[in-house]
Amino acid sequence: MRKIVVVDYLKDWDAAIEDIEVIEAQSYLTDTKYTDIRNARIFNLCRSYKYQSAGYYVSLLAEARGHKPIPSVTTMQDLKSPTIVRAITVELNELIQKSLASLRSKSFTLSIYFGQNVAKKYEKLCKQLHDLFQAPLLRAQFIYKDEWVLQSISPIPINEVPEHHSSYLRRFARSYFARHRFNGARINRKTYDLAILVDHEEQEPPSDKKAIQHFMDVADSMGFYVELITKDDYRRLPEFDALFIRETTSVNHHTYRFARKAFADGLVVIDDPVSILRCTNKVYLAELLAKAKVPTPKTMIIHKDNRKEVETALGLPCVLKKPDSSFSQGVVKAKDSESLKKELDEMLADSELIIGQEFSPTDFDWRIGVLDKQPLYACKYFMAKGHWQIYNWEGKKQDTSGDVETVPFEDVPFVVLHTALKAANLIGDGLYGVDVKEIDGKAYIIEVNDNPSIESGCEDKILKKELYASIIKSIKRRIDNHKNIKTDE
Template sequence: MRKIVVVNNPKDWDIDIEEVEVVDAQRYLTDPTYIEMKSARVFNLCRSYKYQSSGYYVSLLAEARGHRAIPNVTTIQDMKSQTIVRAITDEINETIQKSLSKLKSKSFTLSIYFGQNVAKQYEKLSKQLHDLFQAPLLRAQFVYNKEWVLESISPIPVNEVPEHHVRYLLKYAKAYFARNRFSSARVSKKVYDLAILVNPAEKDPPSNDKALQNFIEAAGALGFYTELITKEDYRRLSEFDALFIRETTSVNHHTYRFARRAHADGLVVIDDPVSILRCTNKVYLAELLTKAKVNIPKTMIIHRDNCDRVIEELGLPCVLKKPDSSFSQGVVKVKTQEELQEELKEMLYESDLIIGQEFTPTDFDWRIGILDKQPLYACKYFMAKDHWQIYNWDGKKKDVAGDFETVPFADVPFFVLHTAMKAANLIGDGLYGVDLKEIDGKAYIIEVNDNPNIDAGVEDQILKKDLYLTILKSIKRRIDLQKNLVNSNTHEPS
């Protein structure tokens, strides 16, 4: 994939870096060579990204051509809004305060060149700001009012880099392009680049090591260059064509930020940010499924004004769930009024709304994997030993999880499959795991999970390696469709 640095005037970028092509903005915008080019990384170093300026159009038209622009239009717009800047940088407030704590002044300007600053003490802050606002050259303005606040962040026109910083700019630019795998020889033979987000320290990840290896092999067979990335690789998302998340997701978490950023950058994403938002909140799911008349256990959305009616509505024992609970954590069974009051007090302190459900004991839960609105696999997850849930985190290590049985679709009751698909299709067309209970010839949805488990030796028992190929084929098909749409729009007659 070609690497193109776009500037207003080639004299602005008098730096010779191997495999990096320097082009002036007018030529990039008008030359048929770049209009017809199917694949490129475009590093926009124009003097201004002002709306309808040539710098703005470089990033805008790069997106229309299917090129990867850094910064893209989303980042350009984000930098213009003080509200968005404050919201996005709230998560790095601790780094801001620590990095600037020794300053005596009431204002401070931080220059960031390809994620770095000339002073070592600002290295971490510079990297984090570059991760959040992916532009080659940035100027961050801070003011002090009881604490340090990022007042604004904006691109630095390349021709305004101070003379005494030019040697650092040269050093950081060479390191940046050398470190990033934008167009290496090994990748040029591959059709697309796939990033799989993992957390090596996660105790119970959605896919075990063998499954990850199976995904990589399946991807290679389809022409992908695949790389396992971690939360430290946020800045590198624009290198890839697709992101596949294999780390437990949550909204207030870096997994959601990865999904949001990848989606904004035009990558194909599984799990997409909308699916994460919808699946990880049980209050939303309860409302959605009830409105769609999908069977669920008797359910109550509990708040401070109706918590005295829980026993009347659900009886005892009943189940209480935190809105963002997962893997049976944040889900409790209460047997007495005292237990109920204690748990309600704790949960309603953390969230204004929680879920209450009638207790519906079964020997196992169905899990139906669904992709592209079609069933993918079916499993029975049995309850952990001497426990009412699939997972018993307080049990002995060998008894934490119950047994499982992967089942051919021919052996799955039709009403289970039908109910699972109806629920998942309300969320989207991504990869979901639908949990259901089978009671008296009816299926009841327990939850719809984004980021479902795909473990070697469990969910793949029937399809074997075809399970991994099916998922990777879906990702490839989505990229192909996206590329074809971009190309057809680019070549429409005026």
Template sequence: MRKIVVVDYPRDWDEAIEDTEVVDAQSYLTDTSYTDIRNARVFNLCRSYRYQSAGYYVSLLAEARSHKAIPSVTTMQDLKSPTIVRAITVEIEELIHKSLSGLKSENFTLSIYFGQNVAAKYEKLCKALHDHFQAPLLRAQFTCKDAWVLQSISAIPINDVPASHRSYLKEFAKAYFARHRFSGARISRKIYDLAILVDPQEKAPPSNQRAIQHFVEAAESQGFYTELITKDDYRRLAEFDALFIRETTAVNHHTYRFARKAFADGLVVIDDPTSILRCTNKVYLAELLTKAKVPIPKTMIIHKDNRKQVEAALGLPCVLKKPDSSFSQGVVKVKNQEDLQQQLDEMLCDSELIIGQEYTPTDFDWRIGVLDKQPLYACKYFMAKGHWQIYNWNVAKKKDEEGAGETVPFEQVPFHVLHTALKAANLIGDGLYGVDLKEIDGKAYVIEVNDNPSIDAGVEDRILKKDLYGAIVKSIKKRIDNNKNIRSNGES
């Protein structure tokens, strides 16, 4: 990806940075050769981002050309919003207090150059503010009455950087480009930037570490610079072309916020926010699958007014599910009326609606992986030892938490299982899904459709090997290319 630093006047930036070109704003705005560049990252160091100024138009036209602009026009607007400034104060209140508690004055100004300050003790605070406001040069104003609060934050015109700070500015700029791998011969061959969202502390992530490494290798072999990010990197999403979520998703969770922001910013996203909304709510799935006449076990949407009808409708034992349950958590089997009423009391206290299903025991569940509305892999997930579910989180030994998995060639998968899985997944969208089914008396019943399906090295990849990871990355790359073609056609 081409790296371009844009300034009002060439004298504003005379530091040579490897594999980065410096151009003046007038040239970037008017020279048609920049319009034709397909992949570029634009670092806007103009003196002003005022509405309709040259600096404003640099970022605006960069976005119109599908270039990655830092700062984006959205960030420029955020810098002027008191509401957003107040929200950030609340979000990083503890860090502000910890960083500034030793100061005796009532006012403090923090200059942030490429995410750093000349005083190392403010490093964490600078990083947090820079993550929220992705602009090269920032000035944060703090005031203290009862506690320190962020009063305002604004861009620093590059010609306002004191002479005594210029050496730091250049040092921080070099570190910034190196840290983000914007320079260097190896990276210059990369076409796209892919972020993989992970949680290193997650107990049961959708991909184990070996699988994540295979994804990285597959992406880099197809021309991606790939970086593993965490929930702390929310404000960095604009740096990437695509987001691939590899931690368990939920609506009231940072994974959904990441997906929503990335989608709004024009990134390719797997899992996209619509798929997360649809798949993570069992009530929605039950309604959708029933309406589409996709076979499912006998199912009942339970609420406070029909809770007394559960036993008559489903029999006992039956299964109760919280709407946002996943990985066998929030799913219980009730054996008798007393147990049923106790679980209903607890679940209906948290949600107006829950799901009840007839108990349909099988030795294993089918899992059909689906990508781009086509089958990707097929597995049998066997029940955990001595348990009725695939996962059993209440065992003493970790090895007994999860049942075995067996990958199956498509030619050995019954047609009705594949057909039913595709019908269910295609109701959700064209993303990456895992459809769970039970096969009973020669008929397939959908248990659920999962966004963010498990892809572990040694399980789902046993047949396709590294081609499984390559297929998913290829789909992401194709989506990026399609997006760029749509934008190009719209601009022509």
């Protein structure tokens, strides 16, 4: 993949960096030899990103050509809006206060060159701001009103970098290109770049280490450069063609921010942000399944005004679920009136709406894996020993989860497969795990999960390596389709 720095005038960039081409904006915009490049990463260092300026068109045409611009047009637009800037940076408040605590002035300007500042003490704040607004040169303006507030963040025109900062700029640029995987010769031998997001500290990740290695091996054989990334690699998303999330997802979590940014930057994403939003909220799922007339155990959306109706409507015991529950966490069984009141008090204190379902005990739940709106695998997930759920987080370590039995499709009741597909296809065409209870020959949807478990020796027991290959083939096909659309445009 070619790496190209674009400036208004060649005199604006005097840092010679290995494997980095430097060209003027006019050449990139008008010379047909740049139009026809299939794989390129464009580092836009033009003096202005204003609407319809040369800098604006460099990133706009880069996206149209299927190249990867930094900054993207989306980032350019975000930088213009103080409301968006404040919304995106709200979670940095603690870091902002800590970083600027020693200042005695009422205003402060932080210059960020390739994610760094000349003062080492602002290193972490610079990195975080650069992660959120990926532009090479940024100027963050802070004001003090009872506490430090980020008033604005904007691009720095390269010709406005002070002369006494020039040596820092060159050093930070070299560090940036060396630290990121922009210069690796191996990239040129691979057609696709895939990032797999993992959390090495997660106790029950969706894929174990052996399964992750299977994904990497299969992807490598299909022409992918594959790299495991973590939550600290947010800024590196533009390096890749696709993001595959193998970490438990949640909306109020970095996994959703990764999915959202990757999707906005044109990467293929599994799990995509829409699927995360839809699957991780049980209230949404309940409404969606009810509207589509997909059978579920008797379900009601509970709020403070109808909580007294729960016992009559669902009977006891009944199951209560927090909207964002997953892996049996945030799901409880109310055995009697007293425990029902207690659990409702606690859950409704955290959320305006929760889910209640009739208790439908079975020895196992079906899990149907679905990809591209087609069944991928089928398993029986048995309840944890002496427990009513698949997972028992309060039990002994060896009894945390029940057994898993992988089942060939011909042995899965048609009604289970059909109902699972109907439910998953309401969400999208991604990778899902649909939990189904089979009772008296009928199938009832419990939930649709994005980010389903795929572990070595469990879900892959029948298909083996072909299971991993099916998912990587889907990612490859999506990348190819995306590139073809870009070419057609």
